[in-house]
Amino acid sequence: MTLHQILFIVISIAVLASAVFVVTTRNLFHAALMLILSFFGVAGFYVLLEAGFFAVAQVLVYIGAISILFIFAVMLTRGMMGMPRNNSQAQGAALVAAAIFVGMAFVLGPLAATVQVPFLPNSSPREIGGIPWAYSTLPVVPDQYVFDLGRALTEPSRFALPFELASVLILLAMVGSIWVARERRPAEVQAERVEAANAAAEDTKLEEALERGSVSSAPEPAVAVAAADHH
Amino acid sequence: MVDGVLNGIPLHWYLLVASALFCIGLYGVLGRKNAIAMLMGVELMLNAVNINLVAFWRYIRPDDSAGLAFVVFVFVVAAAEAAVGLALIISVYRNLKNVDPDSLDQMKF
Numbered sequence: 310m311t312l313h314q315i316l317f318i319v320i321s322i323a324v325l326a327s328a329v330f331v332v333t334t335r336n337l338f339h340a341a342l343m344l345i346l347s348f349f350g351v352a353g354f355y356v357l358l359e360a361g362f363f364a365v366a367q368v369l370v371y372i373g374a375i376s377i378l379f380i381f382a383v384m385l386t387r388g389m390m391g392m393p394r395n396n397s398q399a400q401g402a403a404l405v406a407a408a409i410f411v412g413m414a415f416v417l418g419p420l421a422a423t424v425q426v427p428f429l430p431n432s433s434p435r436e437i438g439g440i441p442w443a444y445s446t447l448p449v450v451p452d453q454y455v456f457d458l459g460r461a462l463t464e465p466s467r468f469a470l471p472f473e474l475a476s477v478l479i480l481l482a483m484v485g486s487i488w489v490a491r492e493r494r495p496a497e498v499q500a501e502r503v504e505a506a507n508a509a510a511e512d513t514k515l516e517e518a519l520e521r522g523s524v525s526s527a528p529e530p531a532v533a534v535a536a537a538d539h540h
Numbered sequence: 541m542v543d544g545v546l547n548g549i550p551l552h553w554y555l556l557v558a559s560a561l562f563c564i565g566l567y568g569v570l571g572r573k574n575a576i577a578m579l580m581g582v583e584l585m586l587n588a589v590n591i592n593l594v595a596f597w598r599y600i601r602p603d604d605s606a607g608l609a610f611v612v613f614v615f616v617v618a619a620a621e622a623a624v625g626l627a628l629i630i631s632v633y634r635n636l637k638n639v640d641p642d643s644l645d646q647m648k649f
Contacts, residue, residue, distance in 0.1 A: 332568035402570030482620035486627030
């Protein structure tokens with residue numbers, strides 16, 4: 310067994326074990342910490358896949374930003390620590406997840422089989438789930454793939470538009486989440502409550518009016534139907 | 541890389557681990573009672589997708605950065621989703637003192 314294989318197996322066990330811990334533990338703070346360990350393992354996968362840039366991005370974005378958000382959210386909702394772990398459909402969810410995993414493993418099983426299909430130059434052919442494809446034998450040049458990615462993200466004929474849309478999306482998400490989670494002053498809340506109460510009163514008034522008017526408005530559809538029949 | 545095996549690791553090892561991670565995340569989304577734990581499950585699922593994308597990029601098309609571009613977009617969407625989702629949960633908790641999605645049915649008609 311090579312060093313890489315041993316590393317892969319160790320990282321896989323760490324990722325999967327911490328992921329199982331995340332979805333089974335009752336203490337959400339521990340779940341958030343285990344989520345960080347799982348994210349680290351995924352960064353290790355990126356290193357094994359010779360995509361070091363994405364390992365760094367994973368650590369910065371997932372561990373540095375998203376996990377911290379989760380920890381903040383867990384701490385801001387401390388009163389919910391004692392709630393039950395699973396909802397009523399947890400057993401069905403476990404069944405569904407297991408069934409999907411079995412299905413995917415069934416598809417992945419024949420991957421080891423070699424099928425001779427000429428597909429791409431510089432490649433050796435394989436198939437998975439009946440779909441032929443080919444492994445590339447090209448090496449990855451360190452740094453070069455990051456340059457290529459940067460060019461692809463800014464080239465109008467490739468991903469410039471999705472890239473700009475992603476920027477707009479994350480800007481809107483940031484502004485929106487700040488607006489949604491903002492701390493409101495008691496006076497503001499009071500004003501909103503009064504407004505809501507007024508609106509509810511209006512609604513009941515409207516409903517009452519509708520109920521009173523329903524007798525007079527009932528014949529209208531009958532007239533419409535009669536008119537339609539006439540034509 | 542010789543015959544689809546990179547440093548002794550074939551592609552389907554990555555795919556198997558990613559599918560297991562995806563299913564664990566799916567169980568978390570469907571089975572947990574706390575909305576924050578559900579969002580954690582979503583993050584696990586997105587990570588499984590990212591492993592697949594990078595693995596396919598490396599084994600099949602290392603000369604094309606489309607796979608990596610998708611990983612970038614998944615990063616962005618995951619960050620946006622976590623920010624909005626957690627802000628909503630915090631706001632709901634502040635107003636209703638509850639983060640159980642089953643009991644948040646005020647908008648039911």
